[in-house]
Amino acid sequence: MTESTVLGAGTSSGAATAIRVLLADDQALLRMGFRMVLEAEDGLEVVGEAADGASAVQMAGALRPDVVLMDVRMPGMNGLEATEQIVRAHPDSRVLILTTFDVDEYAFDGLRAGASGFLLKDTRPADLVQAIRTVASGDAVVSPRVTRRMLELFGSHLPTGAAGQGAPGGPDPRLARLTARELEVLTLVAEGLSNAEIAGRLFVSETTVKTHVGNVLGKLDLRDRVQAVVLAYETGLVRPG
Known part of the structure; x- marks a missing residue:
């Protein structure tokens, strides 16, 4: 599999109504893990993988995913720039920022860029799936625990x-x-x-x-x-x- 990959669409009768997800992360193993979790769920379809922000922007335009799982720190164009471009050009595509909080200083900027929420990379699979469904439905993912943690870390910038x-x-x-x-x-x-x-x-x-x-x-x-x-x-x- 190449670093930026377009995956074949499903052939089942439910594929047309599945939530289409694009994965954007520079770590291939993490993308593989997310893909395995999501493809095990009914109604979710991983349509592509991108290893950097520029590829994510390009693939979002070509594939029009419902949800983009976006890493913050990637080579070249980072996830924040990619999020802003995707949301501006394709408002129907929602973005979920993936962060490790202890090292990511830019999650708040990701929200400003138009992300519909953010998740810890060690989020439980069930919570990841629920977050994607929530965002795809037009809502946002801002759990109380994550919001409070965000304010602790980024409060000095507010x-x-x-x-x-x-x-x-x-x-x-x-x-x-x-x-x-x-x-x-x-x-x-x-x-x-x-x-x-x-x-x-x-x-x-x-x-x-x-x-x-x-x-x-x-x-x-x-x-x-x-x-x-x-x-x-x-x-x-x-x-x-």
């Missing part, structure tokens, strides 16, 4: 002013579009709470929380929950620690 102040000029005008309850929900999302946890905190149903999250995304012109977390910290609505 605003430190008073909550909601954002730039020195005062509160960010985008936040004025939200109701008091929507602002409260956005704050809890940015703190890493799941919909169920937010529902418990606010004494409302999980369906109500989902409605509020949808309203927040719509009013702020955000693609998903990940972008909501990024905006909350960039505007200073929530502060690290």
Whole structure:
């Protein structure tokens, strides 16, 4: 198998509706491991493998995958640049950043680049599969544990002013579009709470929380929950620690 590989499409009747996945990682053994996990699952199809960012961008354009599993550190064009190019050119292709947290300093930048979430490389196979299905459905993967860990590591790069102040000029005008309850929900999302946890905190149903999250995304012109977390910290609505 070459370093950048296009794999044959499945021939079963369900192949047309399978979630199409592109793997982008410079380590062939890791790609092989991910492929073995994903191909053992019904409804998932690995359509290609790329060993660097440039190949990932090219293959994303040719194959139009539903989801790209993207390593951050690759030779030549890195995963962040590749993510930005793929998301801009092919908004229907979702990107999941793969990171090892202890060494990757750029996961937050990956979210800014348009990734729909990020996973640890040692994620359990079942969680990897679920994350791909979640992202392919149009949602984002920002688990409370990962969000909190991200803030611990990258908090020094985020605003430190008073909550909601954002730039020195005062509160960010985008936040004025939200109701008091929507602002409260956005704050809890940015703190890493799941919909169920937010529902418990606010004494409302999980369906109500989902409605509020949808309203927040719509009013702020955000693609998903990940972008909501990024905006909350960039505007200073929530502060690290």
